[in-house]
Amino acid sequence: MACGDNCTCSQNNSGNQDNSRRDFLLKGLMGGIGVAFLSGCSSNDNTKQESGVKVNVLTHDGKLVTIDKSQVANFKPHISEEDVRKGIPGKKFVMVIDLAKCDGCGKCTKACNKMHYLPSNKEWIEVLEMQDSPEVSPYYFVKPCMHCDNPPCTKVCPVDATFKREDGIVAIDTDRCIGCRFCMAACPYSVRLFNWTEPVKPNIIETTPAAENVFQSKKGCVEKCDFCPHMAREGKLPACVTGCPMNAIWFGDANEDAVTCYDGTTTKLSQLLEDGGAYRFMEELGTEPRVYYLPPVNRTYDAKEIKIEKEGSEK
Amino acid sequence: MEKLNPEIRNQIENELLGTVGRRYRQETFWVIFLGVICIGGTVAWIIQLRKGLGVTAMRDYVSWGLYISLLFFFVGVSLIGALVSCVLRMSGAKWRYPLIRIAEAVTLSAIFFAGFMPILDMGRPERLYFLITNGRIQSPILWDVVAIATYFIGSVIYFYLPLIPDLAIMRDKLTDAPKWRRKLWRWLSMGWEDNLLQRRLLKKAMLILCIVILPVAISVHTISAWLIAFTLRPGWNSTIMGPYFVFGALMAGTAIMILIIAKLRHGYRLEHYLTPKHFNNLAKILLALTAFYLYLNINKYGVPAYKMAKEERAVLEDLFYGKHAFFFWFTQIAGLVIPIVILSFKRFRQSIKWVVAASVMVLLGALINRYLIVVPNMLHPFVPIQHAQHGYATYNPTLIEWAITASSLAGFVLLIILLFKPFPVITMWEVTEEVEKRGEKEIGVENIITHQNIPTHAS
Known part of the structure; x- marks a missing residue:
């Protein structure tokens, strides 16, 4: 049957x-x-x-x-273990972040945390304040996992707990992770988080394999932004996209050449990248990220208000 | 040199066998002291296992700390066996004979703890077997597992082979030992009769092993270096890491070797076997290694410092005049420059005290250096640390971490002592054979064939 x-x-x-x-x-x-x-x-x-x-x-x-x-x-x-490792057939997920539109409100982080049952001290998608040099104006920089096509993290994993799927997503199988944290050392974008203590478990039951779980925190294991594959399977957008009222985050499929943002606008990916003068974060490392950035030109917010935190300071 | 008088030979063997199973007051004190530290560390480890790695000061930015630093240290120290047994052998240094078993014991203990450190550092140690069931050969961790296991087995064999004739001597001589011990010796000595064929086979086996184990030893530590060199992080992303680790390791291993033979010399009353010649020669090796290591340091830090590329700048500033500046300059000045100056003078090299002092400094510098390789780089990732929670942007190891670190070091020393207990510290058959062949001077032993000079053991 x-x-x-x-x-x-x-x-x-x-x-x-x-x-x-x-x-x-x-x-x-x-x-x-x-x-x-x-x-x-x-x-x-x-x-x-x-x-x-x-x-x-x-x-x-x-x-x-x-x-x-x-x-x-x-x-x-x-969804079998094999499906999760293979990814969603025929897809190549891609994200475009328009830095000109991001006003640093942090709603993407909140939406993400809500979806993945993360406490406020964990951020899968981070909003940083950046200033490339003292003369140029600062801007907000949104940093999810880059889901690199040449991922330094999956290469070093000794047990195949973190892996690259055919749909472009870099996922983590927390039933497999041994907690050696080599992937954290290897990730140049510092997007990986570790569960140093027992996380607070939400009252939900999940039947999908661990790598596509909504709640991924497990003591002694690594976690990070997963591009919400459970939403993608239903044809829905990730939490950060639907949580960004500024329409700054676009998500879609590179095979379809289409990306969609918060208000439902779907546009041609290639056109968006071309018109916006898109770039990828730390392209020179050769990690081939699947996240594109549109530079912060003609901003919709006041850049002077951004205060750059001194490096290494704590809350 | 003609054959040794059987009586004298007997006397030498009796003297060297004197340390087997004998209790020394100072040694007992050390065993208890180190044992207590180990128990404390085990308690700390149990706490860590129950509560998770949150009891350490490691957090998302500094995700590797003392444990991984210590892994690099132990893997490094384990190279001393290969240095003494292979490199010195190939360079024809005859004075190595009295040192071989000591070096192999240090190697065995170090590689054992090197294998242990990653388990301490794992978030899920109960999943260790995944490395076998789900291992992926492209990960350097898997290479490290294979290399450490191979080197451990190789070191056990290298410890055992030269032991066979000595076990036979023990089997024949110590007839008043407990029955189970004699049975064990008989079993372990595998019917050694000391005939020419057996000697030839044993020597051939040792030669083959010596050639095989050298690349394994170098690969073990090179792979450890690759654990960090294979990342893109500023400061780690460097091709110098392999040789930098290997030579730093040989240096630290030589320093430890000097400290241990200095302790054994008086502790076990081996003044005639571990002589100033050994200290002088090891000091020369240490001098060469420290000088070369300083040269590597100049390359490792000086070349990027000249360019001051954007990514490297934060790490270098931290080391040169930032939070870690004291430790950095300590490793460079006290850990390298001053020992080089001390060891450059013949007068100091011939004084055991000075050689020991230089070794202590080198060892301390090497230990801190491992920490400096790991932690400051993790504090300065590509993406600047912002909005960090309390304790995330710094690394101040907790009591639990210090306890586990201290007990690992204590366990390392304790295991060496325990390896010395059931066997003679000096390879008896090889030393007597070589003394017959080449005389005392070349082997570095003093006054062992003149009967009246043999000291009697004071209990």
């Missing part, structure tokens, strides 16, 4: 009731993308109330039948 682990059907194999219903294929009714399976819980499961809403379903042998919506489970496809 095609049901995955996540299938909600309460089938019992001895009964074998109404098997044909389980084979139904839903056709694009559950929000557009993806294939959902019809649940097998029908004839003997009388607890479900008929909703009265009828949906058209295409069976595997090509017949179109009309059934009640209550008989359709909101099914999420099972």
